[in-house]
Amino acid sequence: MSTAKSSSKFLRLVVLAVCLAGTGYAVAGMPESENGRYALSPAGDGVLRLDTRTGAVSTCNNSGAGWACYAVPDERAAMDAEIGRLQADIGRLQAENEKLKADLAAREPTVNGKIEEPLPKSDSLKKSEPKVAEGERKIEIPLPSDRDMDRMMSFLERAWRRLIEMANRVQRDVNGKI
Known part of the structure; x- marks a missing residue:
């Protein structure tokens, strides 16, 4: 040994x-x-x-x-390898882009009588603009109805009552523990 x-x-x-x-x-x-x-x-x-x-x-x-x-580990070799992969990707993407451009140029136009001016854009989800009175530049904002006001008041009243009930419960809990 x-x-x-x-x-x-x-x-x-x-x-x-x-x-x-x-x-x-x-x-x-x-x-x-x-x-x-x-x-x-x-x-x-x-x-x-x-x-x-x-x-x-x-x-x-x-x-x-x-x-x-x-x-x-040789960081330089890893970096050179990554640069090589990126250059290959860039070359592939450039070739693909040129091919797509050539395909697009070879296609026949699908719209006959195409105009040079762009068509006006419209959004079907966009809400209609507020009404403008004829001859005036003022915006009319519709006021809430009485029904809307009653609903809002009942909501606020219920929220206020719940807040008061919660404050009373907290006060009872604190007084009971002291």
Whole structure:
């Protein structure tokens, strides 16, 4: 058991030494031709690894099972991919728009004797305008009928009574609890 632990520690030390040695060479500016594909830099509790040939960046950490490197997501590549998709969509939409314009131009006019002036717009849901007296520019507003006034007064009276009843109930509840 102790030999397994000591060999694991020794392996970790060797990997760390190699990583740190690689960092020293990378900082010293070792040329690519002399085994300098990866540039290592200490970062937090691990190491950043730069592949000098491809430009890929990875983070390497020592977990309980040993060293593991994971690629850092490349935002630039994702952005370039999104731009490519958007450009393809724009091209497709422009081609579709041109096709629709050509189809529309190829159609025969459906209305014979078309006039150049636009037709007046009318809205069937629009309420009629208030009546304007002939010769005058005054707007006549119809007054509510007696029946409308009675309905309004009975509504207000019922609302007032309910408000008074509610105030009385609240007062009784408060007096009963004190």
